[in-house]
Amino acid sequence: MPFESEFIITKVHDLDIQKLNLLVDESTSEGFRHLKRLVTDYEAGTNKFDLDVEALFLAIKNGEIVGVCGLNQAPHSENIEIGRVRRMYVSPSVRRFGIGRMLMDSVIAEARNYFQMIVLKTDNPVADLFYHSIGFSVKDDSEKDTHLLQLA
Numbered sequence: 322m323p324f325e326s327e328f329i330i331t332k333v334h335d336l337d338i339q340k341l342n343l344l345v346d347e348s349t350s351e352g353f354r355h356l357k358r359l360v361t362d363y364e365a366g367t368n369k370f371d372l373d374v375e376a377l378f379l380a381i382k383n384g385e386i387v388g389v390c391g392l393n394q395a396p397h398s399e400n401i402e403i404g405r406v407r408r409m410y411v412s413p414s415v416r417r418f419g420i421g422r423m424l425m426d427s428v429i430a431e432a433r434n435y436f437q438m439i440v441l442k443t444d445n446p447v448a449d450l451f452y453h454s455i456g457f458s459v460k461d462d463s464e465k466d467t468h469l470l471q472l473a
Contacts (some may be wrong), residue, residue: 326419328388329381330427336363336370336377344386348410356389359408368393374404374435378427380411380420387412390424392432397465404436405466409448419455424457429470437473440466 338360348356354401360370370391380388388411395403406428432439440460443449444467447452457468 326422327382328415328418328425331379331381332380332427332431333377338364340386341389344389344410344412347412351413353410355408356410359389359391368407370407376428376431378424378431380415380424382415387415388420388424389419391427392428395433395466397463398440402435402437404432404439406439406441409441410444421451422455423445429472433472438469438471440468440469 341356341360345356345360348354359368363370370393372394375391375393375454377391378389379386390409391407393405393407394401395405397405406425409421409424411424429439440463441452441457442465443452449468455470457470460466460469
């Protein structure tokens with residue numbers, strides 16, 4: 322049984338797309354498109370999580386990427402004090418061991434340096450439960466976001 326200490330959460334400044342391929346394949350087989358989009362956007366240079374207020378975190382186990390989560394300035398808001406959680410995914414083989422929470426703890430800690438609030442969008446009921454469990458509220462006033470977390 323994996324233990325939390327087996328996992329390393331690291332902030333990356335240059336993503337090795339080749340090392341992410343297994344995770345992309347897993348997410349695609351589950352019917353998710355967001356990691357494929359992460360790779361497409363990263364390679365195109367449209368979202369490299371490289372602004373001063375942005376970050377990309379990876380969960381690593383035995384040298385393999387087993388999770389990912391990013392933070393951007395909210396693209397659909399004119400308010401620069403709102404960040405957006407992007408591309409959260411944890412490999413099915415290591416779910417339920419706290420990796421999602423570890424990734425989100427890193428994203429939230431980073432977001433507190435720059436933002437008053439973070440938002441995200443999901444239509445996945447399991448993700449909805451997860452985000453509620455870590456303090457997010459439902460955001461009813463937007464088509465672009467489903468959840469929010471006040472940081473201030």
